[in-house]
Amino acid sequence: MVNQMYLSSTAKALLGQAAFKVLAKAKDLERQGKNVLHFEIGEPDYNTPENIKKAAIEAIKRGDTNYVNAAGILELREAISEEIEKTRGFKPSVNQVLVGPGANPLIYFALACVADKGDDVLLPDPSFPSYIAAIAALGLNPVYIPLREENGFRMSPEDVAEHVTPKTRIIIMNSPQNPTGAVMTKDEINGLSDIAEDKKIYLFSDEIYSKLLYDEKHHSPAFRDGCNERTLLVDGFSKAYAMTGWRLGYCVGPKELISKMELMLQTTVSCVPPFVQYAGVEALKGPQDFVVNMRDDYKKRRDVIVSGLNKVPGFSCIYPHGAFYAFPNIKDTGMKSDELSEILLERIGVATLPGTAFGPQGEGYLRFSYATSLDAIKEALERLNEFMGEIA
Numbered sequence: 001m002v003n004q005m006y007l008s009s010t011a012k013a014l015l016g017q018a019a020f021k022v023l024a025k026a027k028d029l030e031r032q033g034k035n036v037l038h039f040e041i042g043e044p045d046y047n048t049p050e051n052i053k054k055a056a057i058e059a060i061k062r063g064d065t066n067y068v069n070a071a072g073i074l075e076l077r078e079a080i081s082e083e084i085e086k087t088r089g090f091k092p093s094v095n096q097v098l099v100g101p102g103a104n105p106l107i108y109f110a111l112a113c114v115a116d117k118g119d120d121v122l123l124p125d126p127s128f129p130s131y132i133a134a135i136a137a138l139g140l141n142p143v144y145i146p147l148r149e150e151n152g153f154r155m156s157p158e159d160v161a162e163h164v165t166p167k168t169r170i171i172i173m174n175s176p177q178n179p180t181g182a183v184m185t186k187d188e189i190n191g192l193s194d195i196a197e198d199k200k201i202y203l204f205s206d207e208i209y210s211k212l213l214y215d216e217k218h219h220s221p222a223f224r225d226g227c228n229e230r231t232l233l234v235d236g237f238s239k240a241y242a243m244t245g246w247r248l249g250y251c252v253g254p255k256e257l258i259s260k261m262e263l264m265l266q267t268t269v270s271c272v273p274p275f276v277q278y279a280g281v282e283a284l285k286g287p288q289d290f291v292v293n294m295r296d297d298y299k300k301r302r303d304v305i306v307s308g309l310n311k312v313p314g315f316s317c318i319y320p321h322g323a324f325y326a327f328p329n330i331k332d333t334g335m336k337s338d339e340l341s342e343i344l345l346e347r348i349g350v351a352t353l354p355g356t357a358f359g360p361q362g363e364g365y366l367r368f369s370y371a372t373s374l375d376a377i378k379e380a381l382e383r384l385n386e387f388m389g390e391i392a
């Protein structure tokens with residue numbers, strides 16, 4: 001008899017990220033000679049600025065290539081503390097700051113440290129697939145808060161309040177949001193802080209797109225308690241400084257919780273490479289014109305893609321106010337999201353993600369990451385118009 005490989009319930013619960021699956025398929029098609037326009041992966045098409053690369057290279061040459069403190073080098077934690085003071089209006093102590101290999105694992109560590117199997121985690125639906133995957137891997141119970149298009153896809157405190165139970169440990173919010181580009185108002189954010197305070201639960205604020213807002217200033221719930229009691233703030237370098245491959249992010253939170261997350265980091269990755277962390281110091285302390293120019297550029301692309309998508313037969317799209325995602329409604333095409341996403345990739349070489357990759361409420365939507373060239377956007381719009389016109 002063939003021995004069946006034993007797999008744990010954690011192994012069986014692993015979901016991963018849909019973007020990587022679509023990217024692999026798109027690359028496969030490219031290898032077969034098909035021209036593919038990429039809108040599936042959520043990363044800047046810019047390269048990391050030279051001054052940041054140089055800081056890492058200098059650190060390597062200096063010999064900063066050994067293990068370092070698991071929480072992060074002091075220079076970076078201090079730079080992050082100053083950055084939070086500048087952008088969120090309070091200065092956390094360095095022992096409230098944890099540096100991690102990207103924001104993504106910090107989401108997992110935070111959930112693992114605040115919730116037990118079967119506990120409720122409130123999260124936006126649709127949302128970043130890693131929340132759903134981390135919740136599943138940890139055996140937690142996802143409680144989806146629907147983001148409604150008629151509310152600009154903003155998470156409503158009233159909806160959140162309705163779903164809080166004695167088993168709720170944490171509310172996840174994300175503004176600007178992936179995959180909708182929605183930006184919550186100051187009042188809505190305050191409403192979530194009120195609920196967290198009243199019910200004595202954690203509020204996890206994923207602010208990875210905090211520097212990519214088009215029309216307004218960034219608001220964070222972290223100011224309320226200075227991340228001393230129940231607010232956890234996650235941000236990073238991937239999106240703002242085009243550093244997705246460097247794996248660098250950070251979390252600010254209550255120091256007891258941060259010290260537990262630090263132990264998780266010690267257990268799993270030991271520490272973030274020091275030369276990567278020196279690049280992070282330069283990103284925060286060096287010139288910021290790169291971020292401003294990139295954001296202005298994305299705004300131009302947003303205007304082109306959103307007005308273009310609104311002309312595609314069967315599509316309608318509201319304006320995202322931050323991040324770099326358009327989330328058109330495709331319900332009038334009569335097709336399911338994954339069906340349309342697959343057809344567009346195979347037939348016209350336009351790679352998108354189905355809305356359902358982000359949660360059940362994503363049915364009837366596609367996500368386009370428009371951090372790609374204006375030429376690619378224009379070409380994709382032409383292909384879409386022609387193809388959707390034909391099959392309508």
Ligand SMILES: Cc1ncc(COP(=O)(O)O)c(C=O)c1O
Nearest residue numbers: 102103104128178208236238249
């Ligand atoms: C909302 C959100 N949070 C976190 C991340 C992960 O960022 P990092 O590259 O820092 O792990 C992403 C990446 O797409 C994201 O969209």
